[in-house]
Amino acid sequence: MSTNQTFSEKHLPFVEQELVSFINKHTTNEQLKESMLYSVNAGGKRIRPQLLLAAVSSFHKTVGTGAYQTAAALEMVHTYSLIHDDLPAMDDDDLRRGKPTNHKVYGEATAILAGDALLTMAFQLLSMAQVEMEPKLLLLQLFSKAAGAEGMVSGQAADMQAENKQISVKELAGIHEDKTGKLIEYALISGGILANQPTEVLEMLQTLAGHLGLAFQIRDDLLDVTSTTELLGKETQRDAQLNKSTYPGLLGLAEAKLALDEELIAAERTIDR
Numbered sequence: 001m002s003t004n005q006t007f008s009e010k011h012l013p014f015v016e017q018e019l020v021s022f023i024n025k026h027t028t029n030e031q032l033k034e035s036m037l038y039s040v041n042a043g044g045k046r047i048r049p050q051l052l053l054a055a056v057s058s059f060h061k062t063v064g065t066g067a068y069q070t071a072a073a074l075e076m077v078h079t080y081s082l083i084h085d086d087l088p089a090m091d092d093d094d095l096r097r098g099k100p101t102n103h104k105v106y107g108e109a110t111a112i113l114a115g116d117a118l119l120t121m122a123f124q125l126l127s128m129a130q131v132e133m134e135p136k137l138l139l140l141q142l143f144s145k146a147a148g149a150e151g152m153v154s155g156q157a158a159d160m161q162a163e164n165k166q167i168s169v170k171e172l173a174g175i176h177e178d179k180t181g182k183l184i185e186y187a188l189i190s191g192g193i194l195a196n197q198p199t200e201v202l203e204m205l206q207t208l209a210g211h212l213g214l215a216f217q218i219r220d221d222l223l224d225v226t227s228t229t230e231l232l233g234k235e236t237q238r239d240a241q242l243n244k245s246t247y248p249g250l251l252g253l254a255e256a257k258l259a260l261d262e263e264l265i266a267a268e269r270t271i272d273r
């Protein structure tokens with residue numbers, strides 16, 4: 001094994017293996033399976049699995065099969081959320097990660113079902129994971145909370161309702177706390193749980209996740225402005241920025257960059273505490 005191997009190079013292949021083998025083994029319908037694998041293998045960054053595994057490993061615990069399975073389950077939910085988010089009834093996107101979106105390749109009905117199947121399968125995988133019963137039950141409870149009507153789905157609903165409305169920065173932060181923040185929070189907290197950490201450490205991980213989640217969203221919004229500028233040219237960039245309820249849209253570019261730096265500094269402080 002190379003000594004220059006990065007953390008993700010070392011660990012992510014095991015997550016990939018869990019994802020692909022579970023989908024292959026537990027999906028009866030061939031077209032549905034192909035559609036699920038298409039999005040799972042479409043080149044996502046695996047940020048949430050990396051956060052989960054980094055949390056486990058930061059407590060000097062061996063990253064084992066149970067952690068890989070927990071991370072794979074999390075990536076399944078993330079993938080389902082993107083498939084559904086791209087649908088005509090939601091964001092109506094043709095491209096994701098530079099490739100045609102799931103419904104563009106397989107049709108709307110199959111894309112909806114692939115999302116449904118990945119969401120359900122995530123809980124099947126976690127329930128079968130090599131994790132002791134007590135922490136596993138807690139993980140299942142927190143996972144459903146983070147993904148569902150107390151978390152990501154409510155954030156998505158609030159986001160849809162805010163479309164074409166003028167909202168405040170506070171309201172925007174609230175939407176993102178649920179929509180993207182809750183899965184990021186679960187990634188870190190579940191890593192802490194798998195590493196048998198006490199409540200005060202889990203609370204620290206929650207604070208850290210809050211800062212990282214916001215930083216992630218602001219950066220995503222900033223990158224969106226940059227790519228929009230590249231694609232559409234300077235004059236339309238301003239419109240794209242102002243018409244959207246995003247951090248650069250509400251704060252302006254410079255303030256949004258400052259807000260990003262502040263969140264990253266606060267994240268570092270949380271770790272150093």
Ligand code: GRG
Pocket residue numbers: 043044045046047048080081082084085097152153156179180217220
């Ligand atoms: C449809 C219930 C439901 C929820 C969708 C997370 C979400 C909720 C929608 C995604 C919309 C979006 C593009 C949000 C911006 C931040 C974000 C979550 C980007 C995608 O996450 P990455 O960058 O994706 O981790 P990759 O492609 O790397 O997997």
